[in-house]
Amino acid sequence: MDLPTKKYPVTRADLVRYAGASGDFNPIHWNDRFATKVGLPGVIAHGMLTMALVGRAVTDWAGAPDAVVDFSVRFSRPVPVPDDESGTEVEVSAQVKGTTDEGHTVLAITAVCGGEKVLSQAKATVRTSRLGK
Amino acid sequence: MPLDPSYVGRSYPPTKPYLVGREKIREFANAIGATDAAYHDPEAARALGYTDVIAPPTFPTVVSFASNNAVVDDPDLAIDYSRVVHGDQRFSYTRPIVAGDELVGRQTIAEIISRGGHDFITTRTDITDAGGAPVATSWSKLVIRGEG
Numbered sequence: 229m230d231l232p233t234k235k236y237p238v239t240r241a242d243l244v245r246y247a248g249a250s251g252d253f254n255p256i257h258w259n260d261r262f263a264t265k266v267g268l269p270g271v272i273a274h275g276m277l278t279m280a281l282v283g284r285a286v287t288d289w290a291g292a293p294d295a296v297v298d299f300s301v302r303f304s305r306p307v308p309v310p311d312d313e314s315g316t317e318v319e320v321s322a323q324v325k326g327t328t329d330e331g332h333t334v335l336a337i338t339a340v341c342g343g344e345k346v347l348s349q350a351k352a353t354v355r356t357s358r359l360g361k
Numbered sequence: 362m363p364l365d366p367s368y369v370g371r372s373y374p375p376t377k378p379y380l381v382g383r384e385k386i387r388e389f390a391n392a393i394g395a396t397d398a399a400y401h402d403p404e405a406a407r408a409l410g411y412t413d414v415i416a417p418p419t420f421p422t423v424v425s426f427a428s429n430n431a432v433v434d435d436p437d438l439a440i441d442y443s444r445v446v447h448g449d450q451r452f453s454y455t456r457p458i459v460a461g462d463e464l465v466g467r468q469t470i471a472e473i474i475s476r477g478g479h480d481f482i483t484t485r486t487d488i489t490d491a492g493g494a495p496v497a498t499s500w501s502k503l504v505i506r507g508e509g
Contacts, residue, residue: 236394249385249392251426266443275447276422280393283418293397293457294409296418300451300500349449 239315363475413460425499428466449502478507
């Protein structure tokens with residue numbers, strides 16, 4: 229079963245806000261000069277911000293903010309965030325993959341930015357509520 | 362030189378207790394655009410059976426990120442942080458983090474692999490509450506890019 233795709237805009241302002249909230253002040257997330265010096269195309273989003281957006285999708289799909297039992301991702305590609313008003317967009321989709329012995333639902337998740345997959349092996353296990361009904 | 366795999370199993374002293382504030386959870390939820398009432402409104406969280414607002418799923422990073430410094434700064438490992446990128450992240454939850462929790466992180470090196478000139482180190486953070494009861498576990502795989 230495919231779950232409805234969700235789209236999340238990400239701007240430079242979001243990166244600044246996330247840096248403050250999470251405590252991750254690595255300059256690759258706010259300083260183009262530094263980011264290009266270490267070989268990146270420019271400022272990139274925190275991997276953990278991308279994971280947090282996926283977490284929003286997962287709790288929305290599950291229908292409960294406390295439904296997540298296990299949640300894992302591999303950061304396969306950076307999410308560059310241009311210095312303009314619109315920034316970029318992360319698109320999150322998922323398929324229901326099955327049920328665990330405990331009766332939890334396993335989701336296989338895809339996150340795409342600019343036509344490229346930015347996560348691989350992304351997976352969440354949630355307490356079944358509205359899913360699959 | 363590849364990272365010495367004999368460091369697997371090394372553990373670090375527990376972090377100082379982190380007191381989870383209601384406003385910190387709201388700030389984190391706002392930063393990721395999460396509008397669920399249970400992250401913002403104590404009454405909504407109480408209706409779900411919690412004593413105060415609960416945190417979004419990736420909030421444990423606020424604790425594990427800080428306790429990861431013990432590994433990254435370990436002089437024996439001599440990790441060059443400018444070469445580190447976050448490879449994988451996993452959380453397993455016993456329960457959501459709730460405002461008012463006093464959380465302690467205990468860091469262990471779970472895995473070290475060297476491949477293609479790069480080192481991969483996985484750290485495990487066991488997050489417990491003030492009474493020592495498990496809350497969540499975080500695994501972070503850090504990629505230390507080779508100099509080639």
